[in-house]
Structures are given as structure tokens and as C-alpha cells.
Amino acid sequence: MPDLIQMKEISKIYGNGIYANRHVSFSVREGEIHALVGENGAGKSTLMKVLYGLEKPDSGEILINEKPVTFSSPQDAMKMGIGMVHQHFMLVGSLTVTENVVLGYEPMSGIFIDHNKARQKVMQLSESFNLKIDPDIRTSDLAVGLKQKVEILKALYRGAKILILDEPTAVLTPQETEELFTQLKSLKKQGFTVIFISHKLKEVKAISDRISVMRRGEMIATVNTQDVSEHDISEMMVGSNITGKIEKEKANPKESYLEIKNLVWHDNNKKAVVNGISLTVRSGEIVGIAGVEGNGQDELIELITGLKAPDSGEIILLGKSTNGKKIRQRRKMGMAYIPSDRMTLGIAREMSIENNIISTKLDDKSIYNTIFLSRQKIKSLSKKLISDFNIKCRSERTEIGMLSGGNIQKVVVAREFSSNSKIIIAEQPTRGIDVGAAEFIHKKLIELRDNGCAVLLVSADLDELKKLSDSIVVLYNGKITAYIDDVSDVSDSDLGNYMLGVKKQSDEEIGRAYNA
Amino acid sequence: MDRILNLVFTTDFISSVIRVTTPILFATMAVLMSERAGVVNISVEGAMLISSLMGVVGSAYTGSAWIGLLIAVLSGIVYSWILAVFHLRLNTNIVLTGIALNLLASGLTVFILFLLTGDKGVSTALPSKVLPNVSIPLIKNIPILGNIISGQNFLTYIAILSVFVIHIFLKRTRLGTYIRAAGEAPEAVETAGKSVKSIRQKALIISGALAGCGGAFMSMAYLSMFTKDMIAGRGFIALAAEAMGKGNPILSFVVSLLFGFADALSNNMQLLSIPSEITRIVPYLVTIFALAIYSGRDLTKKKNPI
Ligand SMILES: Nc1ncnc2c1ncn2[C@@H]1O[C@H](COP(=O)(O)OP(=O)(O)OP(=O)(O)O)[C@@H](O)[C@H]1O
Numbered sequence A: 001m002p003d004l005i006q007m008k009e010i011s012k013i014y015g016n017g018i019y020a021n022r023h024v025s026f027s028v029r030e031g032e033i034h035a036l037v038g039e040n041g042a043g044k045s046t047l048m049k050v051l052y053g054l055e056k057p058d059s060g061e062i063l064i065n066e067k068p069v070t071f072s073s074p075q076d077a078m079k080m081g082i083g084m085v086h087q088h089f090m091l092v093g094s095l096t097v098t099e100n101v102v103l104g105y106e107p108m109s110g111i112f113i114d115h116n117k118a119r120q121k122v123m124q125l126s127e128s129f130n131l132k133i134d135p136d137i138r139t140s141d142l143a144v145g146l147k148q149k150v151e152i153l154k155a156l157y158r159g160a161k162i163l164i165l166d167e168p169t170a171v172l173t174p175q176e177t178e179e180l181f182t183q184l185k186s187l188k189k190q191g192f193t194v195i196f197i198s199h200k201l202k203e204v205k206a207i208s209d210r211i212s213v214m215r216r217g218e219m220i221a222t223v224n225t226q227d228v229s230e231h232d233i234s235e236m237m238v239g240s241n242i243t244g245k246i247e248k249e250k251a252n253p254k255e256s257y258l259e260i261k262n263l264v265w266h267d268n269n270k271k272a273v274v275n276g277i278s279l280t281v282r283s284g285e286i287v288g289i290a291g292v293e294g295n296g297q298d299e300l301i302e303l304i305t306g307l308k309a310p311d312s313g314e315i316i317l318l319g320k321s322t323n324g325k326k327i328r329q330r331r332k333m334g335m336a337y338i339p340s341d342r343m344t345l346g347i348a349r350e351m352s353i354e355n356n357i358i359s360t361k362l363d364d365k366s367i368y369n370t371i372f373l374s375r376q377k378i379k380s381l382s383k384k385l386i387s388d389f390n391i392k393c394r395s396e397r398t399e400i401g402m403l404s405g406g407n408i409q410k411v412v413v414a415r416e417f418s419s420n421s422k423i424i425i426a427e428q429p430t431r432g433i434d435v436g437a438a439e440f441i442h443k444k445l446i447e448l449r450d451n452g453c454a455v456l457l458v459s460a461d462l463d464e465l466k467k468l469s470d471s472i473v474v475l476y477n478g479k480i481t482a483y484i485d486d487v488s489d490v491s492d493s494d495l496g497n498y499m500l501g502v503k504k505q506s507d508e509e510i511g512r513a514y515n516a
Numbered sequence B: 001m002d003r004i005l006n007l008v009f010t011t012d013f014i015s016s017v018i019r020v021t022t023p024i025l026f027a028t029m030a031v032l033m034s035e036r037a038g039v040v041n042i043s044v045e046g047a048m049l050i051s052s053l054m055g056v057v058g059s060a061y062t063g064s065a066w067i068g069l070l071i072a073v074l075s076g077i078v079y080s081w082i083l084a085v086f087h088l089r090l091n092t093n094i095v096l097t098g099i100a101l102n103l104l105a106s107g108l109t110v111f112i113l114f115l116l117t118g119d120k121g122v123s124t125a126l127p128s129k130v131l132p133n134v135s136i137p138l139i140k141n142i143p144i145l146g147n148i149i150s151g152q153n154f155l156t157y158i159a160i161l162s163v164f165v166i167h168i169f170l171k172r173t174r175l176g177t178y179i180r181a182a183g184e185a186p187e188a189v190e191t192a193g194k195s196v197k198s199i200r201q202k203a204l205i206i207s208g209a210l211a212g213c214g215g216a217f218m219s220m221a222y223l224s225m226f227t228k229d230m231i232a233g234r235g236f237i238a239l240a241a242e243a244m245g246k247g248n249p250i251l252s253f254v255v256s257l258l259f260g261f262a263d264a265l266s267n268n269m270q271l272l273s274i275p276s277e278i279t280r281i282v283p284y285l286v287t288i289f290a291l292a293i294y295s296g297r298d299l300t301k302k303k304n305p306i
């Protein structure tokens, strides 16, 4: 059978001189689920943007059903039945589900949009594809999993027969991921073609028919999924051996570094989003926080880092209360923070890598010549971190916003890990990061733990949590529903039940999170 | 104080509030149209100023107030379009371009005025026309209300009508929806296959037309001539009104009424022999206080950032 899509010798050089795709050839068969994998910055998103008409290739051609096509805008791609769900959602928050789905292709009656008809169409679509959703709700009020459904509906409404999903599972909970996969499989049964980018090799292995691997802008290989193991894939991705397993000694916790007592915080609607949480993180241990998104973990972290002030309760860093202490003071007390939202909290987008690295180190004498910042010292510090953390960039003065998502995260992690802090708050530290870099960050976290740091880890990735944490605290509805001290002993389904609030431990058991 | 109160509760005063609100309202709607599309348009002030002169010149040379109005509206559109070209096509900074256009308007109007009349301050030498007042049958006979509602200038009714038209336009039409989407999530619009630039350009053209109406009102209804820098910051007050109205046309209308009230008060206080140096600052003071209260309230909300 001829290939549905053929991309031949595609090259793309961005305005800043970055060679994102080098003579990439890529083809997709009709009705398959095709996974596209590769390290951060390998050029996956770029290749897909070219296919979707968002970026123009500098050379190369695209054939659809063996006919050459040129796309000068996404609209052209849509006409050929290509739809894309982006790495970052493309929804207008104040518009309803219906309005978002039909955006750009509204049914009209006279000069007005025919809202009833639009609504009907969306309902029909959501029923026939079993993507259940309330058509009248504003998309800003939706949970991530539902937002993604809207994005998929949007593509289907535009008549997409080929769906491109750029890291669709990075923000999903295990349950949501499973649901997405069921939907993708049923789409496949109905004759749809799916291209799927992911860093989670387990998922890739579970759902795809074929896998294409990219490395540094080049296409390395396309293989049948059943012929390869996860291990093989990761080897192809980085060109070296990655185990995925982590050697870790048993934790040897000492004195308490971070103590949280009865913390309460209410949102604008007076809802207790953090509702009486007590827990301790000691020197030399990693405490993981599990929970479905929106159950108070974001707010808990914001309270600890000082982005929010608690309504009651106390947070004690290294024996000192943080009441009224600003973020900078908390950092000085020995706290480092890797935020999950790296774009708004982690970096200053328009500044260089170098400036982003020193942004939290301006009190540090080692980057000064007497009173002035030393260009030389900053440069050598940046260069060292860039090479230590294997950050892919042209130079330390590159604007950070130009880096790929994963490489931006590496800059943040490099900065925070190099601050000699005693307490590390790591929030989704490897979200959207390739396996090689993720493993590196994991090893670093364990190394920091072994050197006596206290680490609080929030992650939506249960495998990551189980791999790293010495104990796990499960949050549901702003409260702790379980404290798991022996992580090797817990099953995913147990964790899932605690996360969904189906099961709850006794108060004594939960109390161990604070007293143990 | 009593005298002020006596002054405020007269039909004449209320009617004058509506009259002086008109240019602020046009300006507010002009700001709102571009703001909703994601363009901070501070050059509404300049666009109004140019239009107010062009309205006078147009009506003087053609002898028709209506053609004058048309020329004013077209000048507003052209001025806004210049902003669109610089900002959207040539990627200049929107605020700096806006400032430049405002300064240009201030100088250019005086220059044109001087070329045509030899005067650098007022256009009394030009036989310009004024736009008519309209008395509404039936309503004009209602006691009190009739005096307030009926007999206003033609453009005043257009201004009020524009609030509701814009409200429906943004809510129910295609372009209106795109404008809202382009202001809120431009990437979403772009990936949905619509050009954000062309949407913003259209919004700016509508904005220019509204500013043109506001300018025409100033020189062909509020006064019957052009005077140097006659917009006197109304374009900026409009920025405040739009922000406080949260981009909602109806709410922004209510806020511009508040500023119109302050303006009318300041005009009328002059009748009470309070020095005009003092009364003239009233509208601006009200703006500053209103903004302070507004953003103060906003701050308490922001105590919980993000
Ligand atoms: N708009 C842009 N302008 C300049 N350079 C860019 C732009 N977008 C991406 N790049 C660069 O192109 C390269 C490829 O980026 P791309 O986003 O395609 O990577 P990716 O494989 O999707 O990575 P990730 O897994 O981190 O999302 C990177 O080096 C990135 O810095």
C-alpha cells in the first residue's frame, strides 16, 4: 500500500540559524498510529509544524496520496485533512467548547453565527466519536484532559483524517492517558491516521504501530513497534545506553528540613483548596506527592515557595518559621524550586541562557569582580552548566525562548541544582524531557539526597514518583489520603484509588507523614 | 456644596452629562475595539484630533456637514490604518508608535490649520458646518425625560447605539468572535487557520472609524470649530474607561458616563465662579482616583498570584 503522507528531504533552518530539520524523510501509512520520538530539540515539533503548514520548509517536498502539496498556512493543511493538537493547548479560554471547536468554520445564519447549529454539530461529533463533553462550558473551566478532548474535536470538526498529537500525554494523569489511548485506538479503527509525539517510551510501545526516531535534526530510523523493545528505542534516540533503572541506596533520613503544620489555604470562592496538610521532609530523603491534577498540590507548592500566603498553619524551613518571609528570603534560607510552569515561573523568555542562570544568584559573590558582575565568571559558570547538563544551544548568550521545551527545562534545573540549597522543591521536573535528560535529572536528585538534601517531588508521572521517592504522600481534595512509607510495596491501582478518593487511610496512618 | 448639588440635579445638567460623554464614549469604544483584538491603541487621541480638524475642513470646503463627517471618519480610519501598517506589518512597538502618532497629530493639525487659515489656534476663519440636533417625536413631549433624551446631537445617538451594536457584534458575529479570540489567544486563532494580523487590522479600522466620529463630534457639535489640541486627553481617559469596564461595551459605557459626569461638573463649576484652573482638573482627578480604586481592588484579588 502506498504511503498516505510522504515528507521528502525536508530541511528547516530557523531565522536564528538553528538547523532544526536536516534532510528529514518521513512517511506515514493510512490507518496507522505512528509514534515520533527523539531527544529534546531533535526537531519533532518542527517537522510536524511543517506538515501542518505553520512553518515553511527551506527545502524538500511533501506528498499526500502521492500528489505533491505545498502548505502556506494551516488552512491549506486542514483542507488536505490534517489536524494538529499542539504541545501547548490552543484554546480561547473565554469561549465555550462549542465556540472553540467551530472557530474559523462557524455555521452562519445571515450575519450572525448560528449558535444552535454549531452546538448541534459539536454534540453530534462528540457522540459519534465518544468524546463526551459539555458543549456550553467555557474552556478555561475545563481540566486538562477535557481541554485535550476539545482540541481533538476541533481537529475532527475541520474534517481531519490525519491527527498529529504533539506530546499529548505530558500533562495527563494515568487515567486520562488511558482514556485518550482508548479514543485513539477507536479512531484508528474508523480509518483515521494518528501521528503521536511522546517521550514516554512505555506509552509509545503500548499504542503505536510504527516508530520513527529523530536525533539532532535528522531522521535516524523508522521501525515496526513489535520488533523493538523500549530499551532499543532509547538507544536509537540518544545513541548510547540508557537503562531506565536507577540504582538507589535505602534512604537514611536525618533531621527535619521542611516541616509543614496544618496548612490551610482558601481560594476566592472560599473553598479550602489546601485543607489541613501536615508533613515532614527530612535531610537525606525524597518525599513524593501524588495526586490527580487540581487536588491542591500546585497550591501546596505555592505556599511552600512563598507565591501564596497560608490562611492558617505554618511552614518551617530548617527550624525557622517562614511566616511573612518573601520568596527571596526563603531561597536564602536554603530552598531551591523547579516550577512545573517553566514558561511563566521558571524563566525570563527574552533573556539569554546566561542571564537566566544568574537570575537567582545575584547575591552570590562568586559571579562578581569586587562590585561589578564579571562577564568572565558568568560565562564560565554558564558554559560549565551547559556542558554538565547537556543543554543544546548555540552559545550561552542565546535567547532562552529559542530553545526547545526540554532544553529550557534543563536550564532551570541546572540553575536550581547549582545553588547549594538544602531543600529542593521539584515540581514535574522531567515533564516534556527526553529519557536521557530525565535519567540525568533523576540521578542528580538522588545524588543531592545522598548529600543530605531534603527533596519534595511533585509529579504526575507515577513511574517517576515510584522510582525516586522514599515515601509517597497522596493528595485528594486538598487533604492527604495516604502516606506510603514503603514505595516498592504499593500497586498502581492502590495509588489510583487513593488519588481518586475511593480509598483513604486511617488518621494514624496519615499522621505518619508528619511524625514518622 | 449646596450650590453644586442644586446644579447637579437639573435636567440641563443631566442633559449636558450625556452631551460631554459623547466624545469620551466614542473614544472608549474605539479603544475597546482594538483592545479586544489585542492591540493597545493609545493613538485614539491623535486619530480624534486629526478627524476633528478634517471634519471642519471638509465641511467648510464642501458646504455639507455630512460630507464633513464622512471625511472625519475616513481620516480616523486612515490614521488607525497607519498604526496598523507600522505595528502589524513593520513590527514596530505599539506604544511608541502610538506616542509618535499622537505627537504627529498635534503638530500636523496646527500646521494644516496654519496653511489654510494663517491661524495657529482656532479655525474660526473657516465657514465650517455643525451636525444637527435631533428631536425625537413623542419622547420629546415627556416631561423632564423628554428634555434629557430628546434634542441631543445626531452623533450622540450614534454613540449610544454603537455601544449596543458593538456588544452584539462581538458576541454574535464571526469577525467579532475572531476579534475576541485574537485578543485573548492569538496562537489559537493562528492555528485555527485565521490570520491574527488581518483580524487586528480590521479591528483597528473599526476603531479608527469610531475615533473619527468622536473627533467630528468635538469640532462639529461640541464646539463649532477646531481648536488646537481640542481632544484634551479624552483618548487617554478612554483607555481608563475601557480598562475599568473590563472590555465589556456596556460596562465601559457606564464608566464613560462617570467620566462624562466629571467633565460636565467641571464645566458647570466654572459658572459658580470657581477658578477654571481648579475646575479643569476635575475630570483628570476623577480618572486617577477611579483607576486607583479600580486597581486597588484588583490588587487584593492578586494577593494570590496566577
Ligand atoms: N520558533 C523558533 N525559532 C528558533 N528556533 C527554534 C524555534 N522553534 C524551535 N527552535 C529550535 O529548533 C530546534 C528543534 O526544536 P523542536 O521544538 O522541533 O524540538 P522537539 O524535538 O519538539 O523538542 P522537545 O521534545 O523538547 O519539544 C531546537 O534547537 C529549538 O531550539
Ligand SMILES: [Mg+2]
Binding pocket: A044, A045, A046, A087, A166, A404, A405
Ligand atoms: Mg516539541
